[in-house]
Amino acid sequence: AQKITQTQPGMFVQEKEAVTLDCTYDTSDQSYGLFWYKQPSSGEMIFLIYQGSYDEQNATEGRYSLNFQKARKSANLVISASQLGDSAMYFCAMRGLDSNYQLIWGAGTKLIIKP
């Protein structure tokens, strides 16, 4: 069975500091994809970054990067130079590429950026 674990229910970070959100996963699939989404209080789920299990380099998208450690089964999201607008829920999700198409989600981390 596939499982995503996010161990930080909430985090407070000072504006302009970097922040790391933890995500560990468990899967028996050989090929899989890992996704991070941001959900502001408005409810919309915003795609941030994707990492494939066979990608040799860590994914980056602007201020977002993914610290992918396959042997440890971790896919931590790093946000550099945090901004007030980064305050939101952050979800890690996985999709097994050998299995069905659904995303398996973690419980999320609520990130609050302090001015």
Added chain:
Amino acid sequence: KAGVTQTPRYLIKTRGQQVTLSCSPISGHRSVSWYQQTPGQGLQFLFEYFSETQRNKGNFPGRFSGRQFSNSRSEMNVSTLELGDSALYLCASSSRDSNTDTQYFGPGTRLTVL
């Protein structure tokens, strides 16, 4: 390109009623997935439609059903509503043309069952 749209955004129903939610995917996307989000259960997969066919289904009772039209728009129906159906219902679209494609979400429909 316009994003995923969902209507209505908010809905209040009473127990026993039924409800239909609508989702219009990004132009060119043929896959639509539905998810339920509640504080207690988190995000759970309901079903996925691709080219008018249900491809995958989550572990929800038969009261939850869906369909997809030839223009890829999808509807989700919940019959005989229960208090526990109160949730944010999110729809996601993707091209499904590779195993690595991304699902893009709409703003959600917030359903309250009284």
